[in-house]
Amino acid sequence: MDSAAPTRRREPRPAAVVFVVLLVAQALALYWPRVDIQGPVTWTDKVVHVLLFLLPTLAGLLAGFRPAYVVGLLAVHAPVSELIQHYLLPHRSGDVWDAVADLSGVVVGVTVVVVGRALRR
Template sequence: MAVVGQLLALYWPVVTVEGPVSWTDKVVHLLVFAAPTYAVGRALGSVWPSVLAFAVHAPVSELVQHHLLPGRSGDVWDAVVDLVAVALGAGALVVRGRLRRW
């Protein structure tokens, strides 16, 4: 479900994110990359395939938005936040794995 939500958020033709602060869009990017990274890694039982897939998807999604989706624009800072989110999702998986062994 997290992956479906991510794909909808990233590839829907026009997305307007409104919120009380100007960085709400970045919070959405954190959520749509951290949650799927965690969910897929947990489902696969391995961190690295999930990290690799979503780390590649982060810049690709911004390029697709910029070049192929009318009404959307790619943003380098969104890609940076996406990569930070992938690292956070992976970190949560590693911590979860270590806590389970403890």
């Protein structure tokens, strides 16, 4: 008989699963090979960019991942994603204002978590 204690399988935290799902959705939205938009691009495009970075920031921080990793990863990903769209995806174009909107989403996400935690104290 084996005397080793049985190891328990650790279940993923729901917030961590949400974080991963949001990162996958973000990657699909940012790197889909072709996006056909009818008519002029309006401010709603920037709102989508803010949300694409705000929601994963919130989920990652609330899941308990190290803030430096979550914020660092997403802050670096913002401009890099625009460069990839501009140089590597033939039917997409990078936009500096999209990167600004992305970074704004990260900042708003961090702010919501910090303020929310301060208010609960």
